[in-house]
Amino acid sequence: MAQMSMIEAIRSAMDVMLGRDENVVVFGEDVGYFGGVFRCTAGLQEKYGPTRVFDSPINESGIVGAGIGMAAYGLRPCVEVQFADYIYPAYDQIVSEAARLRYRSAGQFTASMTIRSPCGGGIFGGQTHSQSPEALFTHVSGLKTIVPSTPYDAKGLLISAIEDDDPVVFLEPKRLYNGPFDGHPDRPAQSWAGHPQGDVPEDHYTVPIGKARLVRDGFDATIVTYGTMCFVAEAAVSETGIDAEIIDLRTLLPLDIDTIANSVRKTGRCMILHEATRTSGFGAELSAQIQEECFYNLEAPIVRVTGWDTPYPHAQEWQYFPGPERVGRELTNLMEAAS
Template identity: 50%
Template sequence: MPTMNIIQAVNDALRIAMRKDPDVVVMGEDVGKFGGVFRATQGLYDEFGADRVIDTPLAEGGIVGTAVGMALYGLKPVPEIQFADFIFPAFDQLVNEVAKYRYRSGGQYACPLVIRAPYGGGIKGGHYHSQSPEAHFVHTAGLKVVVPSNPFDAKGLLLSAIRDPDPVLFFEPKRVYRAAKGDVPEGDYAEPLGKARVTRAGTQATIVAWGAMWHEADQAAREAAAEGYDCEVLDLRSLQPLDVDALVASVSKTGRAIVVHEAPRTCGFGAELTALIQERCFLHLEAPIKRVTGFDTPFPYTLENEYLPRAPRILQAIREVVSY
């Protein structure tokens, strides 16, 4: 079984999907001969040509608008938004058009497209290349939101997303694009959307995370173990649909919950998770639910490591909830 990083896993998934289905089309800024700013589409132009690997203008509204037309006429576009921060010029198309086609047509029409977008901080990108906008889209009925943390999931979840009949926002954690490595099966396989995974079993507290923050949560759990704390780590993988059953089962077992995300705290997806846990696990809770998040400021350039909820901040939250 080959070892891959996330970029290689994404590239492999796109290649497999395009070989198996001639309707799959990749498009975006510099995705063609250049292979994408992070090289996620490297080599696809040479194999599939300019009709299926399409370089677009620097116009995200146009990219998504074009992808909508393609999807409605039977193609399966996979547009890349170069950085997730750049998705906002296409916000109207996504929340007012893409998300509502199935509903407004009474189920007659679907809009099957996958928008890939590198998200998050950790690369010294400053406040225009480091945002985590997942909560905007989880809030929009009709959109699915997927955030892998590792190469195995990146490939399997992307293949599932491409074959899903509904539109999917596929946020990729660019901070660990090359740092996260793991065994990835050759050939085609699919990981189901809407299924979380317990990556570390524990009894005293549940740490909930996704994407790049899963790595911080896992590190914090390992450091906590050296201090005698036994933590469970839950990688959500999919934010919409959300695996509520896995969340409830884990927190009901441990009695404590820590939710980690790098987006700002106020109205981040952690707030929704906290409400769900309180509603469904109230009688099992032994301590208040803790959120470890980014701050309610623009993403800073010089204080990037202070802004991100790294393992030391998570470890402190573990100490507080277990000793409550």
């Protein structure tokens, strides 16, 4: 075990896979010589050379398109889109080509590629550097969508993603990159303290794709969340004293509905918490599936706590995020609600 931040854990995952499999290549904007805008690939080009870790033009569609072609012919590209906000030019390549390649070729080709991208807020980046577009990918058959919340999970899930024979969208909450984060949006310095955040094995290991993590056992209510909001949920539970169970999805697609449903059947109350906007956010799909599985166990309506339905507010970033105060207030209301 070594103490690693999420950035270090992600870098370690790529390091392990580059050393383990000669078919793994890493590329994207500024990921080679410079080591990435967040330094996730720092030192990898020097270690493995410019044919394994290299820079690309500023062309997200080209980055993903090239990765699909490489994957179809046997490589395992791990490509970086510098910010999730820039992934939209590549959306057609991801949806129309990568996600459908196995089916369209009757299994002759697979898009064994991983698309990494920092997501969410935490750097006062406004609406062009702080979006959370995960719901756009969970609608697409043939894709897997991952959002880790801890360094241990980040490394294990990234290795699983690179080893997977199908395309994986791997979204990294940048507010957790250099942790620790105590869940309070009014204390942003906590998320950029530069201190190690968790114990991570230095060698190869995997975390299974499609399996949620129980963050906290509880009996009063279930909070279903992922990414940065796991820490917000923990802070809200601590400050309200409500004995809520917290589930970190880790993987949005495939979804571990069994773990969610078992928890909601036990507690009878459910809150869904995410940073992205409310309307058509992933929480809507979660709410529908939980209602289908647990309708007769629910003692109150399912509650969603999310970002605002607005363009991302640059000057009001820390008000936009659901924080412990807002989550705690809604959790208290949930406990008081009647079915």
